[in-house]
Amino acid sequence: MSDQQTPQAAAGDSGTDPTASGRSATAPSRLHEAAVAAAMYLGCIVVALFASALIVWATGGSWQAVFSALLDGSLRAPGRWGETIGIAIPLVVVALGTAINGRAGVVNIGQEGQVMMGTAFATYVGVRLGGPGPVVIVCLLIVGALAGAMWAGIASWLLYWRRVPEVLTTLLLITVASQATGYALKVDWLLLAPFREDRSVRNQVSEQLEADTRLPLIDIWGNDFPISAFAVVLMAVIVFLLFKRSVWGFRMRMLGRNARTAQRAGVSTVKYGTTAMLISGACAGLAGALMLSGGDFGNYRFTPGFANNIGWEGLLVALVARSHPVGIVVVAFSFAGLRAGSGFLAATGVEREISQVVLALLVLALLVPPAILFIRERRRALSATRDRT
């Protein structure tokens, strides 16, 4: 069933091509392109599964057990697909933000740090702000988003003020965020929970969110996930429409593809670039706040390892889905499935290193086709232009 998911991702992704790039719009080849892409995904996944099986078998493990554990952990075992959805939520939000800044041609690879900042600020609000639960939830989500935006805003400000490359600043700000939030978790006037029986002396851990400040869970056949899942799907649809129909999205795209033409046509690089960066940061921050209040990460507490690479993985999701909002939802679910499934691998008796290799191979299988498609397109465009010059 795991291979059932991923071809879905393939179909979703290739079908979304034309809007993502406006290129496959030449009618005759569209179907053909989709078929090629689907075949490519299928081929890569088959190869990855085969290679994984080979590695597991060669190291003395049982490949049947590995695949069945992955399936159990992500979908089959009771309650697991709820878990998968819970993990997918922040991935989608981070990836949507990444899609927006990618469209405007600004690079943000610091989502991990923005997630941390978002969570830290959200925790502070969630724990300290009294009042009715729903109000607190809304506040902590807003504050989380603002904190992420602020963190990305620093990079954006440096970029347009002094032309400091945003690739560097966003990346390096992750370390700063990690240290800063780590410090906040050490002092009790910031985030550190007061000493009680449920925390040891040296633990850096925040107070747990009160029950009424947590996102409500929905239970379907024993699978629970936070209601934010619906909001996130709605968000993807909104971003899709923004990309497709809004003047704003059109101009963002213009800026990303040709900054000089955009400037001439009245798109201010600074204004639109900053907006894109702030939105991207806000999404990452919001993702952090959703992780905290959703409960699938860290049990409603903020800890130093809380972000758990969700920022990085969200970035990856956006890349694999080629920034297409609908593709992002599908790919995020696949990645979340792998993450949830990997929890069950330990029980198979296969060495941890080997099971990590298996996971990496499966991720790689999802990464290769978009890269090939991208290169193919690029080459076609280049040769088309070269023939003319």
Place this chain on the structure above:
Amino acid sequence: MADQRTAGTEVPAVRLTSISKSFGAIVACDRVDLTLHRGRIHGILGENGAGKSTLMKVLIGLVLPDGGTIEVDGERCQIRDPHDASIRGIGMVHQHFSLVEPLTVWENVMLGDTGRFDAPAARRRVAEISEHYGLGVDADAKVGDLSAGVRQRVEIIKCLRRDPSILIFDEPTSVLTPGESERLFDVLRQAVREENRAVALVSHKLDEILHATDEVTIMRAGSVVQRMETSDADAPMLARAMVGREVSLRSEASALGLIETVAAGAGDDDGEGSRDGEHEGTGGDSVPRVPALRLRDVVARGPDGRVSLDGLSVDVFDSEIVGVAGVEGNGQAALTDLLSSLLPAEAGSVEVDGVRVEPGSPGAMSSAGVAVIPEDRHASGCVLDMTVAENLFLVDIERIAKRGIYDPAVMRRDAAVLIENFDIHTAGPDAPFWSLSGGNQQRVVLARELSYSPKVLVAAQPTRGLDVGAIEWMTNRLRQVADSGVGVLLISNELEEILQLSDRVVVLFRGRIIGEMDRADVDLEELGLLLGGAGAEADAEAAA
């Protein structure tokens, strides 16, 4: 199989027999024969896309032919890359310069050398070549400080340094003033006559071929259509062979580079007399009018920090075409950028219809009503990765939007109308922009720029890289635009284009306008002097 004609008295320097090359479905060269003899300049004439560049690339090893044979000095060989070619004594001076501006002339000449590096010897060698051919190039000068003509000579030194016996020149005069072109041909003749080299001169300009070559091969659509002694040829005959039909010289003269013909005709008995008359009226100072575009003492710096516009002033009134003549690199790019909101003005003022505009802020010029056909449309005129329809709405997407939301269906529908009106050949509104040919891309740009009813149209090198048919189309459109009441500022390095289209000619030199004349009063000799900077104080001498 190729040896049927070796019976001649001397062995030709190069013999290409039945060379074929296709790129996908496009046949660039179809069984082309070409023979270069020592001591002669061989002209290769053809329109853009006729296959002449491909043929030369085969000879220099940049393109491998699909079929046919190459003989150099009677010896059959294969040329796999430019290094092979240089071993066999073939050298090429490319159309586009590949020089590093911050380096000196001799450093540029030595670039790409391997092995031990002997600086004094290199300088001596450069100085020697320069003196020998009378090129007048200072080996220690910085390339960045040199004019286009001198840079061309640096390229020639780069080529001559290896002492090639076979020289290829690809469109060498595209950035030169008439005077500089003359000079270049003198050097060429000397190299040929005294040193028994063989020269191939690739060009699409008739006058150049007529003046400089001994024999000529005319190509059309990948095949040789005619070859003859240049002494037997005349302009109409060459033009006919090149285009494949009777050419009305007046309308296509610009494309073919017939300076003299146009200049001689345009003097008094011009067919466009009615338009001239109209402009005598508007040009008179008796009634002060608000110009559509007025630049006053504009100073601007390029991205490198150099002053690229230095006190430039020019007026464009509605319904007139003002031609900005000048040798490339005298501020044309900066002027276009300024009028494209890409470059701020440090001093001076820009007014559109009497209203002052700040040129540096995004979209300022286009919303004030200044449309631009940029020199490099890929850089600032389009977005290659967007569709044709989207490219038609880059500037004024708001026209079809309501509260920030537009309907792609409406966009497509409106685009289809423009595609129809401007005769754009494309698979449809959804076709990616990069899939269009250069001429059609240019039409999209023009269609878009005119669609927001501009007051002024700035056309920078609007016909560069287009073939004769596309040039004719663009030329006619520009006239129509002016006739419809829009002021047109035509910035071009092609003097013929300016002379053919403009009502008024101004000369741009080192970032300022140093001369202005009505089209009817243009004296070619005087104009040539102005282009070289005469009249712009004393420093002009240094450049020439």
